[in-house]
Amino acid sequence: MLKLPKIIGHRGACAYAPENTLESIRTAADLGATWVEFDVKLTRDDVPILLHDDTLERTTNGHGNINDLDYEEIQYLEAGAWFSEGFTGVSIPTLEEAIDVLLEHDLGVNIEIKPSQGRAEDTTKVALDLLSQIWTDHDKILISSFDITCLEIAKDIANDWARGLLLPEEIPAEWAHMAEHLDVRSINVNGNTLTQSDCNYLLEAELPLLAYTINDPDRARQLQRWGIDGFFTDVPDVIEENLIETH
Ligand code: G3P
Ligand code: MG
Numbered sequence: 001m002l003k004l005p006k007i008i009g010h011r012g013a014c015a016y017a018p019e020n021t022l023e024s025i026r027t028a029a030d031l032g033a034t035w036v037e038f039d040v041k042l043t044r045d046d047v048p049i050l051l052h053d054d055t056l057e058r059t060t061n062g063h064g065n066i067n068d069l070d071y072e073e074i075q076y077l078e079a080g081a082w083f084s085e086g087f088t089g090v091s092i093p094t095l096e097e098a099i100d101v102l103l104e105h106d107l108g109v110n111i112e113i114k115p116s117q118g119r120a121e122d123t124t125k126v127a128l129d130l131l132s133q134i135w136t137d138h139d140k141i142l143i144s145s146f147d148i149t150c151l152e153i154a155k156d157i158a159n160d161w162a163r164g165l166l167l168p169e170e171i172p173a174e175w176a177h178m179a180e181h182l183d184v185r186s187i188n189v190n191g192n193t194l195t196q197s198d199c200n201y202l203l204e205a206e207l208p209l210l211a212y213t214i215n216d217p218d219r220a221r222q223l224q225r226w227g228i229d230g231f232f233t234d235v236p237d238v239i240e241e242n243l244i245e246t247h
Contacts, residue, residue, distance in 0.1 A: 002162045002185050003139050007240050008110055008232045009033040010213050011052065015234035018083035019059060020050035022093045022101050029105035033236040035140070036102070037110040037212075040095055040127050042119055047071035048095035048127045054116050058082075060092060067116040095127060099134055108140030110164065110188075110232075113150040120149040128158045138162070144188055151182045162186070164210065169193045171202070179205050186210055191223050191231065199226045217242030 012024020013031055020038050028036045039052045044067060056062035061078040062069075071094075080090025093101075095111075102109050111131070115123035128143070135141060143154050144164035151163050164186040165179050171189070172178065179187060187202055191211025202209055212232035214220045220231055220239050224246075233239040 001139060002142065003108075004142065004186060004208050004210070004230055005033075005035045005108065006230050006243060007033055007035070007236045008210070008230060009036040009236045010232040010234050011038055012036055013234065013236055015215065018080045018087050018090055020052055020093070021079055021087075021090050022097060023080065023087060023090050025098060025101045025107070026105065028236055029107055031237040032240060033107070035108035035110065037112055037232055038098060039112045039114040040123065041066055041114050041116050042123045042126060043071045043074060044068060045070040046122060046126055048123070048130060049074070050093050050095065050098055052114065065116065067119065095130055096134070099131070103134075108137075108142075110142040110144055112166065113143065113145040113147065113154070115145075115147055115150060120147050121153055124150045124153040125157065128154060128161065131161070132158060142186060144186075148178065148182070151184070155182055159183075164188045171198055175202070176205060179207065188212060188232070191219065191228065194223070194226075196226050199223075199228065203227050214239060 009028030011019035013028035017024040017027040025036050038050045040048050041051050055065050079092045080087030113124050142162050142164045144166040145151050146166045162185040165184040166188045169190045186208045188210045191214045208229040210230040211223050211228045214231045214233050215235050221244055224244050231239050
């Protein structure tokens, strides 16, 4: 039975360590987070890795689109120094390496499938295939994506892994139909732009509602009062300390 937490470290704990790295996941665990979220895409030669952008420039010293590069071309890129000097030497992790760290720290995970252009099917299949070989705990995993194709494929090939419908800022009119069709276990919304009336509307689905990416404790408490169940946050320690106590 899926047990979603109140706090999910976003891209690890990306206010404190370079996003989507093993160090960021470890930092989230050290700060007391019990779950983390990270973004998964494929290299050209189908290695699932943790990376948010389609391109390498923002978070590494590499250049170009991940779709055009093999794993051996990106594995030694510098992915920590851009964040701070202390993280020099940190690299882009593979999904497999990230799962090892999750298991080491007994963390739950929201794997966000974030395919590059044209790679929705491959990314989902490769990531879920790897997961099915090394992950056994169905209570502590949620597969999400903004890309409906990814969630459809996940439903087809690994129906027993819980899925989360990741909604963009502009909530699509057909969200309830999508949630039903994809048989999702959570709805993940942009908590910074959400209005209370949209929140009420989404709560009609009677599914856990998770808000991304909430770093302001006042906003977290407001969303809690509106009925939000959990938060993706870059600062898991700060949000944890400031939530309203519930039972
Ligand atoms: O899954 C929640 C959040 O990570 C979605 O947005 O752009 O940070 O991946 P993004
Ligand atoms: Mg994400």
